[in-house]
Amino acid sequence: MxxxxxxxxxxxxxxxxxxxxxxxxxxxxxxxxxxxxxxxxxxxxxxxxQPAPAAFAEAYARAAASGAREIVSVHLSGELSGTVRAAQLAALAVPVPVHVIDS
CATH class of the missing domain: 2.20.28 (Rubrerythrin, domain 2)
Structure with a gap:
């Protein structure tokens, strides 16, 4: 980016x-x-x-607390990194839908 x-x-x-x-x-x-x-x-x-799932959970929680009703989370390919899996685990603990995108 x-x-x-x-x-x-x-x-x-x-x-x-x-x-x-x-x-x-x-x-x-x-x-x-x-x-x-x-x-x-x-x-x-x-x-x-890859970041720990807790890092994603914190980011998702901040977004939800700021008013996000849904989250789109785009990541490096799951074939190259465990980042997607960490994001998926974190998404389970957030009060809004999280769409984890495996690029």
């Missing part, structure tokens, strides 16, 4: 964890794209980890 788009469109982003050379970061929060690109270019080991 282009920088600033989430804020402009009111999209809530639950970041993936990105581990660069053993150091944990949150995608889009504390790891500038240029730093990630440099790490990859220099052969630094980079891995990712």
């Amino acid at each position: 282009p920088e600033g788009a989430a804020e402009r469109w009111g999209v809530v982003v639950v970041p993936l964890q990105v581990v660069v050379g053993g150091e944990r970061h949150l995608e889009g929060w504390d790891l500038p794209p240029a730093e990630l690109t440099a790490a990859l270019t220099h052969g630094v080991r980079v891995t990712t980890s």
